[in-house]
Amino acid sequence: MIEVRGLTKRFGRIVAVDDLSFDVVPGRVTGFLGPNGSGKSTTMRCMLGLDRYERGSATFDGKQYSALAKPLHEVGSLLDAGYVHPGRTARNHLRWLAASNGIPRGRVEEVLQLVGLTDVAKRRVKGYSLGMRQRLGLAGVMLGDPHTVILDEPANGLDPEGIRWIRDILVHFAQLGKTVLVSSHLLSEMALMAQDLVVIGRGRLIEQCSVGDFIDRHSTKWVHVRSPQIDQLVAAIGSAGGKARRLDEPGAAANAAQVYDMPVESVGELAASHQFVLHELTVRTESLEDAFLTATAAEQEYRTQAVTP
Amino acid sequence: MILTLRSEWLKLRTVRVHFVLLILAVAFPVTVTVLVAIFGDDAETVQNHELAELISGTSVISVMLFSAVAAISLTSEFAHGTIRPTYAATPNRVRVMIAKLLVNSVVAAVLSLALVAICWVAGAAILESRDAEISLTMEDGSIGALGGLVVLAVILAWFAFGIGLIVRNSPATVSILLLWPLVAEGLIAVVFSLLGADGLFKWLPYQNCLAALAANPDADTLGRPGAWLWFGGISAALVVVGLAANLKRDA
Numbered sequence: 021m022i023e024v025r026g027l028t029k030r031f032g033r034i035v036a037v038d039d040l041s042f043d044v045v046p047g048r049v050t051g052f053l054g055p056n057g058s059g060k061s062t063t064m065r066c067m068l069g070l071d072r073y074e075r076g077s078a079t080f081d082g083k084q085y086s087a088l089a090k091p092l093h094e095v096g097s098l099l100d101a102g103y104v105h106p107g108r109t110a111r112n113h114l115r116w117l118a119a120s121n122g123i124p125r126g127r128v129e130e131v132l133q134l135v136g137l138t139d140v141a142k143r144r145v146k147g148y149s150l151g152m153r154q155r156l157g158l159a160g161v162m163l164g165d166p167h168t169v170i171l172d173e174p175a176n177g178l179d180p181e182g183i184r185w186i187r188d189i190l191v192h193f194a195q196l197g198k199t200v201l202v203s204s205h206l207l208s209e210m211a212l213m214a215q216d217l218v219v220i221g222r223g224r225l226i227e228q229c230s231v232g233d234f235i236d237r238h239s240t241k242w243v244h245v246r247s248p249q250i251d252q253l254v255a256a257i258g259s260a261g262g263k264a265r266r267l268d269e270p271g272a273a274a275n276a277a278q279v280y281d282m283p284v285e286s287v288g289e290l291a292a293s294h295q296f297v298l299h300e301l302t303v304r305t306e307s308l309e310d311a312f313l314t315a316t317a318a319e320q321e322y323r324t325q326a327v328t329p
Numbered sequence: 330m331i332l333t334l335r336s337e338w339l340k341l342r343t344v345r346v347h348f349v350l351l352i353l354a355v356a357f358p359v360t361v362t363v364l365v366a367i368f369g370d371d372a373e374t375v376q377n378h379e380l381a382e383l384i385s386g387t388s389v390i391s392v393m394l395f396s397a398v399a400a401i402s403l404t405s406e407f408a409h410g411t412i413r414p415t416y417a418a419t420p421n422r423v424r425v426m427i428a429k430l431l432v433n434s435v436v437a438a439v440l441s442l443a444l445v446a447i448c449w450v451a452g453a454a455i456l457e458s459r460d461a462e463i464s465l466t467m468e469d470g471s472i473g474a475l476g477g478l479v480v481l482a483v484i485l486a487w488f489a490f491g492i493g494l495i496v497r498n499s500p501a502t503v504s505i506l507l508l509w510p511l512v513a514e515g516l517i518a519v520v521f522s523l524l525g526a527d528g529l530f531k532w533l534p535y536q537n538c539l540a541a542l543a544a545n546p547d548a549d550t551l552g553r554p555g556a557w558l559w560f561g562g563i564s565a566a567l568v569v570v571g572l573a574a575n576l577k578r579d580a
Contacts, residue, residue: 065413069416070580071579071580072577072578072579085420086420086421088420091417091419095417099417100410102409103409103411104409105340105411106409107344107346108343108344109343115339116337116343117336119336120333120336121332121418121419122332
């Protein structure tokens with residue numbers, strides 16, 4: 021279990037991480053989300069003792085990272101796939117890592133096999149694509165078979181097969197009871213693999229909860245309905261106290277409407293009572309991405325202008 | 330500590346540029362010594378201390394290259410970001426840096442010793458075939474001159490490592506390594522001279538160590554042990570300052 025308490029880190033006068041506290045529990049994948057510049061990477065570096073922080077603590081099963089004698093056996097981390105010497109081969113990169121924690125050389129071959137780099141292990145890393153470097157970084161994470169895994173944007177540069185592989189492996193880690201903290205900008209991926217979320221903005225905690233609760237709290241739900249008598253149905257919903265809007269923008273489904281403030285059951289019963297034919301009746305929810313943008317709207321460090329066609 | 334030493338040794342020997350620099354460093358004085366021994370005039374009159382001074386003089390470039398490797402092996406960790414996985418694997422930063430320093434010191438000592446031995450054996454064999462009488466003795470200062478090179482190699486490795494720890498940048502560190510002996514100490518000497526303080530020359534650490542490479546160092550220098558202690562002390566102080574700074578800084 022990871023426990024972060026009151027973590028505060030400054031860069032000069034800028035407070036990068038501000039009294040941040042959260043927990044990451046074993047057996048679940050916890051997504052670490054925040055806009056660019058919100059302090060996710062800095063927090064991870066502080067947790068691992070790489071950046072010095074002013075206040076607070078970060079512990080792994082009750083121990084500070086610096087107190088771990090052979091950390092690779094307990095915490096596997098990948099902060100940036102670029103942290104490799106370009107003139108060294110993948111095998112040698114893993115060998116020095118393994119040697120530092122007394123991990124046998126045979127394990128290096130095992131993890132190379134696991135990440136699919138055995139055939140190119142003799143090549144120097146400068147010839148590697150970003151995706152191959154990510155795989156090498158993940159091999160380093162797995163070297164000591166740690167019970168805690170911390171990954172910063174592990175899917176960066178990976179092809180769709182690689183992204184699915186990352187997702188599967190992190191879910192597998194969680195199923196094995198490991199503690200998994202992963203940051204990613206691919207929110208659709210996060211929605212598929214994470215059970216819990218830690219969302220931060222400007223270095224402060226915005227929310228820690230399950231993915232479902234987060235979406236429920238920060239997104240809009242509506243009933244999507246399609247019917248050949250859509251105009252009559254929209255009118256009936258209005259009369260019954262609901263809010264309905266016929267979709268007529270380009271690309272929208274034909275004879276469709278969005279219904280707010282009325283449960284899906286009531287919409288169905290209303291249609292039945294008027295003997296309207298229904299072609300579709302579904303509850304729709306905004307995505308994790310929409311919920312994330314809503315939750316962090318006030319905490320965006322860098323804002324873009326809307327693009328108009 | 331053994332695990333960290335093993336890891337740092339692996340790091341040093343698995344980067345090709347380190348090998349290239351070290352091979353160049355060893356090859357240069359061997360080539361010069363062999364060529365001088367083969368083509369030098371009046372070979373039969375060459376004495377032990379002259380061969381020793383030829384070897385130690387031409388090998389100064391080599392020990393500077395050894396020190397450059399020591400510096401680059403450290404600063405490249407910061408340049409490529411590998412210092413972060415290094416500290417993630419071994420959170421005790423002092424242990425990491427001491428291991429790195431020990432590995433580089435041993436490499437510098439062993440290679441400079443091997444370099445001196447190869448040059449001496451090759452030079453002596455060629456000169457003896459040209460009727461010179463060469464033997465390694467303590468009396469004429471030959472062993473002192475050759476041994477001084479090995480000591481200088483270790484001291485320079487510490488000097489480079491200390492600067493590297495403070496600067497954490499490869500080009501800047503190597504520039505300082507080259508500019509200090511070639512420019513900085515020369516300018517300081519000029520200032521001393523203008524001030525009429527010629528007696529302060531002996532406190533220029535690098536020049537003093539170079540003077541200690543002579544078979545019989547001048548009387549107005551600190552002498553061999555004094556030069557080593559002075560430059561060694563300065564280098565050790567740089568390492569201590571660098572270690573302290575690295576404990577406080579972000580990786």
